[in-house]
Amino acid sequence: MDLLEEAIETGSADTFMQFREELYLHMIGEEEAVYPALQEIGLEDHARLADQKYAEAKLLIAELEAMDEEDEMWMNTRTQLQEVVEQHVVHEEELIFPLAHEQMSTEEAQQLEEEYLDSKDQVNTESINTIEVQIT
Secondary structure (H helix, E strand, O other), X not given: OHHHHHHHHHOOHHHHHHHHHHHHHHHHHHHHHHHHHHHHOOOHHHHHHXXXXXXXXXXXXXHHHHXXXXXXXXXXXXXXXXXXXXXXXXXXXXXXXXXXXXXXXXXXXXXXXXXXXXXXXXXXXXXXOOOOOOOO
């Protein structure tokens, strides 16, 4: 989140792109490892809501990429993205993770963390640049 805040404060497109890459890696790790695990332990509604926030974030990122940095809406859209990401983090940290820890053993939680990290590690960062989001 620090990178996004820095990008908002400075207006730096380079910092925003670095944030974008880190966010996409995080999203891919959760989409491939965490959300399926949440569904298996009965937290599918929470997984679905988290996935919806990611869809919203991806849409905002696509809008930012289509805008010129000098566009007055660029800063507003980045602020919206920050709010979406912050809401997602709060939902995870205050609700999803505590519920998941209640239903998972320590070993299962550690295995899930390893799967999450493996999913992130397997992503070729160049492939992140080819992710396209349909704006409807």
